[in-house]
Amino acid sequence: MNKRDAAGVETPAGADLLHPSFLYYGETVARSFPLILVIGREPQVDKPVSPGAGTYDFRGSPRCGFWNSAAGLAARYSGVPGMTTAAIKRVFHAAQAAPLVFADALPIGLSDKIPPRDKARLRRAVPKAAIDRHLAHVLCLEDRPDAQVRSLMDRVEFVILSGHAAPGFEYASGMLVRHLEGLGVPFVRTAFLFGSNMPGILSALAASGWDTRFRSVMRRFRAADRNFPA
Template sequence: MYIDLQKRTKKISHPLMYIVGDTEKKDFPLILTIGREPNYGDVLTDDIGIIDVDEFSAMKGGVWVTAYTQFAKQYFGAQGSSGVLKKLCFKKNSSPIVFTNAFPMGIPNETADKKAIRAELIDRIPKHINNLFSKDLIKRVMLVVQHGTDSSEPSTLATKLIKEKCGELNLAYCSTAFFYNGNSAKIQTSLEMESSTIRVIFDEFNEY
């Protein structure tokens, strides 16, 4: 079943990217994490959204928490946690981790057949990826981490286009299992391939 977001009675917007605090005003290097789509029936905007620190602080799970947990393990060691990394980032009111998505539309988490909806987005994916990689923040990205890819046509297309953009811009690329802490071992195995780049990014951020 196709969900036409333009016909929603109450439209809610979702930014193209999410960052912490003053990240956009700084110049330290960034990690661009690319998921599938927002888990809400939102209209995707072209904006840079600011993460609500209080809300994020209270989160115990989800993609954002998993990302912070997994990168903390890479930087601080096996005992690294999302809490430790959040504390560092919130103190600096900025973060090297930027969140975005490969697909150009949010899909409510309760939707039974997300695959069918994603299949209808194929024609919109190239424009979305081109737009995403045209943003000023991309100039600071050193590493792109795409998570949750699969063998479906829309995912394959998005991954191909993202890899091409990384090649054009000379950005390191890494693909991992979906950002869910239950996938921690698999995610760490993938991130380990880019551990030196991750350390450089966080060292520069930590010294900023």
């Protein structure tokens, strides 16, 4: 039997055994504020990646450095003095919505238990055709794109390409840049979103003016969310 979430979206039975290729928070799909799409490397899971949208949950992975670093950026650019990563996550939970959506460059899951050298080998082993299909789904390049992913992508103001300078992402990174340029979607490339990389990422965003774009999205999310502190 299919499950239905608070937004009325059905989840097919057995879907929890797969990792959706496009992730949003809570009931974000039912809201209208703008979004920032963060495209990482690959999910750190032992599940196959499947086309379609699904939810992420900070509470289920409270120590996920990637999600926490993205939330930290949202806190920094929230317009609220002293806003912390933990506090912004509480805001998202209270609102059951967030302006951050996530996807990955590769259509495979790689557990964080896999040694780095083996990860590089496994990344390079992903067929280009599989990457093409995956990116076409994430960016809605198909003739009949997934309706839920399409509705979310239509709200994306800009994209953060995170950590794609690592070995094994040459093809996926190049295709992402090509597609985003073709779609006219603004994007910025950063180091992998992780604690030790954040000082350099913040400096790069400020130097290029991307911090202003981030603040603009957060300002509109704040205006749409009555749970946001004044």
